[in-house]
Amino acid sequence: MNRFKRISRRTLLMGAGATLGLPALDIMQDDRGRFFVNSARAATSPPVRILTWFMPNGVHPSVWHPAQEGTDYELTALLEPLAEFKTDFSVLTGLDANRESILTDGHIVGTGTFANGMPITNLGAGGPSLDQVAAKLKGAETRFASLVLAAGPESTTVQESVSGAVISNISWVAKQQRAPAIRDERVLFSKLFGASGSTAEDAYRAQSRKSVLDLVKSEAVSLSAVVGPADRQKIDAHLSAVRELERSIFSPPTNTDPICAVGPERPAAPLDGVRRAEVMNELLAIALKCDMTRYGSFMVTNGRDCDNESGLCDARNSAVAQALGTSTLPAQHNCHHDGNMPGILGYGRLHVGFFARLLKSLKATPEGNGTVLDNCLIYMGSELGNGGAHDVTNLPLILAGKGGGTVTTGRHVRFGGLPAARLMLSVLQRAGLGVTEFAKQVEPLPGI
């Protein structure tokens, strides 16, 4: 149930004469007393996009949490890269990860529950993530149901008995079923804009591809009929994957703007971890602006990355070391455990900087009465409230974008230890998806 009673201007005008004397803005409020910026949200209003956005290894509380609450708060060192967008997001503190699992490693718990809020298991997350819930409900309205991206590799296991997927994925289709991320920018370019140098396909090619996929689907249907229930889930997942793929292949881009049709210039060589994160965020913004998809996620990389002393396994290390004017710098994970504050700040600001670029790109495109960013809801954060202590309470979380005018940004709101899943529920509800329950939560977060 959508808890928000939206009253359009037309409804208002058709209503009782008594209301005509009242200032419109007083009336067009949701049931929490907040009004809508754009009161005429009819069929033409831009869609609300939902993203989840993850940076690894948590923060140090002293450099993340603002001292003041409300709109007049001072940006902390890690939030400073977002200064330009201070009115476009809110900092939400005092929200906790789900800790009901028998697994307790903070990186595993914090990442495995990050965007789904359910207790994790050895084999994966405990439920679908909010981006995938949205994709399932409304993803068929765009060419791609969702876009799941990560700039780091899939992890091998941190604990022998625990799936490596738990720590290197935040998007989950269902319990223990990951939505695998695209981790290579070349694959992403091909997906969005076609294979490099590809020419227009002739009629034969299009027709034959259709015949092939028809046969593939009928093979899936006949196999599904003879397997047991657990296996049927897999074959049916394959069948719906093929259908989704068909939809993206056979529904040509609707937006003919060159940036939507052919995209930005492709890098000549594979990118390093820093450039890859930047380019992926740029492409994510383009995909949202061009309405190729409305839902997605991005992971800088997983926590506990580069877990060796050399710290050179990722370009992020050298980028931060260079910024700090040092020749060697431990990996971010080790900086947190060693209490290496310059390192903690360096990595943290680099990651928040990636996020700033995404916001900048979304804000640069006008849409409706505002910008694309105004029509987004971005759930951004990290797996640990305190990277050095592996603490999964008081998570560093940001809600960016105004959700089409359904949330009030520009504030620091402090909560007293509520489940982060309530924020996830709020995001789904504010996007108008009619979700009443998420991760067993039925109460959305108050005061956002």
Added chain:
Amino acid sequence: MALLLFAAPSRVRGARRPARLRSVILGASFVFCLLGCSTSVPDNGQVGSSAASPTGGASGGARLTPEPSGIGGAASGVGGGGVGSAAGGMQGTVPPQPWPYTCSLEQLDPGPSFIRKLTNREYDNSVRDLLGENFQRGWRIVRDVHFEALPTPSSDFPQDSTIGGFDNNAEVVDISVEHASQYLNQAERIAGAVVADPKRRDKVIGCSLEGTARAACLQDFVSRFGRLAYRRPLTVEENSAFLALAQSPGPSPYSGAQLVIEAVLQSPKFLFRHESGTKDPRRPELLRLGGYELASRLAYFLWGTAPDSGLLDRAAAGELEGPVALANTVDLMLNDARAEEGLRSLVQQWLKTDRILQSAPGGPFKNEYGGRWTFELQPKSEEETLRFVSDLIWRDKANFLDLVTASYSIIDWQLASYVYKIPEPSTAALGWVRAELPAGQRSGILTQPSFLVSTGQHQAPAIERGKYIREVLLCETLPQPPPTIPALPEKIRDEGERERLARHRTDPACSACHALLEPLGFGLARYDGIGVYTEDPNVSDAGTLAGFPSPDFVGAPALGQKLRSSPALQQCVVSKVLTYALARTLGSGDVCTRDYLSQAFLASEGSFLELVRALARSEAFTYVRDEQIATR
């Protein structure tokens, strides 16, 4: 940009035969020992030898049936489940039974079985064998920063996630639009490449599609290629559906065949391995795998790839049914060069040999004892361990448990002079050679750089080394870390690593787990971050294998002997192979099979091939639970 190639040298075994099949029937002396031998036996008792204790005497008596858990019963409370406890389910074990016993059909609980999607590696091997895809496995350096696997057909697929150490776990649903999209890309690329290359095309299609014989050739191609790809003959419906696609008009005579290849490579019947089995009246709730299904299981287990035409012929002829015929087929398969690659992949995943490639090449590797290191040693170190383990698998009469005790390794001149500090072998020109290492310094994988370097670059190598030994070699499940952890204490000036970590362990939240880790890892203190050994008398390599009987030891060789004589190591070997073969985590229903296999392994004096043979012929491998009944 530096681009250096390291192709994994593939050893051509040619017609080398594996160790001769050994009977698992034991001599009378062994049984006598089981019943009456309680005198102490040396710590290094030969496992399975008829003269000495099968499991060593450290725990005060010979046991034939492996302990419920290697160290689970000890005061430290390690693991709790012993072997397979990583699965979260295998608790306890069956009571000791008189030898020889089998995990007979009546006792068997084969546990759940799941339809299996080809792993990326299996996909690569399958399209290589089916369609002549040509690729090389190995590594290259990218931008002087990290190693990257050489491209294979599956390079752009979502990576398989690892559970319990292996990439083939079938318990979770792992299929998505990203998979479908990449399957399509590769199907179209491969099909296009096949028809564009006359040599490949002729080999795959097998007859001429130009001229009068076209119709017959299409039919022949569809049924032959379909059978190889689906790993069984096509049904009538499948055959006609593919034939219709093959006959559809297109720009070239090969267009239809090209579409068939595209469709097959995206079909769930190729991408997934489904087993329907047939009822066995003796156990109506179980299903016995049919010949073709078993052929697929065996092929992906032993070869890591699809069954070939010959194996499918054997399945059709009933040569996978009945213990004798099945045994012969398994032996034939182990005689094939593909078996070496298949088992190599098992070992690679189990021992995580590629971890050394995840460190940065040219990084400031911890080098305390005066060795030299160059990034080329990273792929070489992995290769060393894989060759060493291959030798333990394939050499006649080799005891696989030498894994942790061998005083030799298989090395090249660079490893010899940089790490092992021995004069270059005179056979340097020959590349890889088996070499005795300096006396008393080395002990199997415990002292090989693939392990010592990948763990030695961590901020506290003793912790990582202890963790590896516990999780990977002993199959223990370590206690969970506390929800919030204190930072590793800052180094106090002049304080040694032992003292620093000892302060860490004073926190009770940490000590439960860390008491198991670094006191064990300190036993390897004579090896620095690049695996070089020091004689320095100021270095202490006293270690403690907490939870084991007489836990204290000094140095790697002593640790190796302790592990070798422990039932936990040998059970762990069995559990790992079983986990890989069944593609799922083990549960309580697997105890019977594990114990049966442990005994076969012991009785063969540690023959890995004997273990693999026993497994491939076991009921656990040839039966599955009827999920229609199980979930009712």
